[in-house]
Amino acid sequence: MSPQELAEAINAYVWKHYDRLVNLDRSYISKLELGKHHWPNAQYRAALRSILPAPDDASLGFYPRQRSQPQRPSGDHHGAEHEERTGSVASAAGNSSKALRAAERTIESIDLSDSPWTPDRIHELAGFIASGGELGPQTAREVSQAWRTTQPPQILELRSGRRIGQRLADLVIERTETLRRMDDFLGGADMHDLVRQELTTTLTMIDDASYTEPIGRQILASVGELAQLAGWVADDAGLRQQAERYYLAGVSAAHAARDEPLAANLLSTLSYQYANIGDPREAVLLATTAANGVPPHTTGTTRALLMERVAWANARLGDARATERALGAVDDLFTETKYAEPEPNFTYWLTRDEIAVMAGRCYVQLQRPEPAITLLTGAVDRYDDSHQRETSLYLSYLAEAHLQAKDVEASVTVALRALEAAMGVASARSSGRINHLLHLLAPSKTNERVREFSEALLASRPHAWPT
Template sequence: MAGVENIGPMIRRLRQERGWSQSDLARKLNDAAGGSPTLDRQHVYRWETGRRTPRDWLPFLAAVFRVDVETLERATAAGRTAATPPVPTVADFLPEGDPFAPLATREGRRIGASTVADLNGRVHGLRLADDVVYGRDLIGRALRELRAAVTLYRESTFTDETGRQLLQGIGELAQIAGWIASDAGQHEDAERIYRLGLSAAHQAGDATLAGNLLGSLAYQTANMGDPLEAVAMAQAAADGAGEAPPRARALYLDRVAWAHTQAGQAQPAMRALGEAGEAITEHTDGTEEPGYLYWVSPDELKVMEARVYTELHRPLRAVPRLRDVLGQYDATHARELALYLSWLAVALADANEPEEAAATADRMIRMSADVASDRTDGRAAVVLKRLEDFRDVPEVASLLEEFPAA
């Protein structure tokens, strides 16, 4: 079907010609269908990037665009014969519009380097707090800090360089605030925060920070949404990071591996893990790395490897790595320690060691009892469900009796 426009590019072109956002088109389609909203901007995004086909929505697309449905059908057929969908880039995941564009006519006090330094200090303080205070206990402070930073940008005047540094600070703050929101179970808020930060990093010209934000969003999407979309996000983050430092590239590739794992794609996951391991061992050229990479280390990569092996049901590889890391982990970081124990418990169950799995699960659940984290709550439920297969083992039966709610 040479010469026929594919359906994805056609939808994008028709939408943009009318000045509509992806959300606008989704809303108009819902109205045309005459029912409760079933589409959102992510559906439109998937159509435009060739990851989904509209199929049943073609008549409604024809109605809102005022084109013949036959034209859309031919474009759909052309899309089915296309070789591959376009490869997403970081720009594909930016929020609609420009969250900072209305701020061009600022009026207010003039700020400079000291204000930027103060913002950076608060961002780092929030990162350190997240090591020992968790989701639901920290989300209020995180959101206050983010609102204050955006208000500062909106209501102040500054040089171009100070503005760029402020945007970087907002991007870094959005990354940790999004992480905290996800840990508090506020996943939709976390996505909005990540996209706000992605816009700030993009405008600041900081590709490494943009990759970190998009990778964080990919990680949440892999766990809570569409793993295939998470693969596209994580790969776009890795591809778009430019000359990122080694630890940043290792982190991006880690997230690629996790997204592939959640999508059930074992070989690409293993390949990404290998590339991450190679990246972390590369020598830097003396360029200073961003402070937010402080936690990325070979031991953290071992944890991700072990988690991937656990999800792929390869306990003989997972268990030794987890035991090695847990044997030297900082016990004050209760959330991370509990999460790592949860993967060890599942891996031990897969290895047909239910007694040890039960003991590990018991330790994990008791440790996380006072941790205000949606992540640990979810992992406790996963562990106990896995142990249901061994209910006839006394140690497991005792554990399940003590924690029936999960």
């Protein structure tokens, strides 16, 4: 429902059940979403519970405000040093919270309807992933369902107080990593609400809570990680403007956490979005800024990831020489002796095959099909088919490379595989690439195989792909 539709539904409910004529409009709903309005009265809350539907007021996101801190016994052995944030971290947390709240202007109420799933069950699955267990498509869907229907454990834990300790900080980090792994199997249209809910929950948790400086930096870094993931899945759901707001707000949180590699990754990911759908010159500037802005101790894998975005932005710009230089740097950085510093979580997916795929995509962009076919064929053959979005994307570039090499038959054969993979995931990136292939194949529309691809694509339209 749009805000206006929801407002009109409330008007109708109040008229029917209370014989009262009201004329709410979309601005009232927007104020509720932004927390700029008083609590709705009993009639409006009853209407919202009925329309949405929701079992109680808390399910709508209306929580009693608890601004005062609980009194502590004078002999509390934890001491003030364990409770108070430093001025700089407190200020950074407040500013980052405001920035992210501004970025979340379309946040909807969290669905907390009854479910057999429990926070402990989500925590158990998160621990399974953190311990190195494999997360497959079915498990990802199960965790996705749990996330949608279970009250976040962060909120449950804070109801007895407003102090964030190490256990709660670790829980936020663990849940962020679980969501990141789920994104390997689910498309942006399925993931966006989940990540947005987690980001909102984490912001609610840190609002007015007390924590030490190290805990504060961990939490803010998690906010930055969640903002990066929110931007990624929003872009994959076709919500490009929202994605940009997430990325920029995440940069603010990462800087507040003094995590420059994370801030660079956020800027770099935004450059990737600009390269795909915006001005490639802006993308080159952002990607280069991110790659040059990390401190010397940044790991080789992190810097290789940042240079991949530099290569892609330059390929989209059509600068072959700069692209080649960046790809060479990626190879050198990835093979560097690992630093003692651990790799950031956001680099977990970067492998030799992923580097080959990016090089192949760059060569497709530069109209050099021979190296592109060699690189993409080898990497795709080794790729896990359960990662349907990436499988579809990478096959689409291989199909385009075959078409550049004037091999229409091979192109259509690969394009059909890409289409089959795309039908299994709600991804605007995948559907956009499939439509791009159809456009590229249009000059050969009399070819029997091309007609086969066109008909298969037409038959897949009812799957309601994102646009």
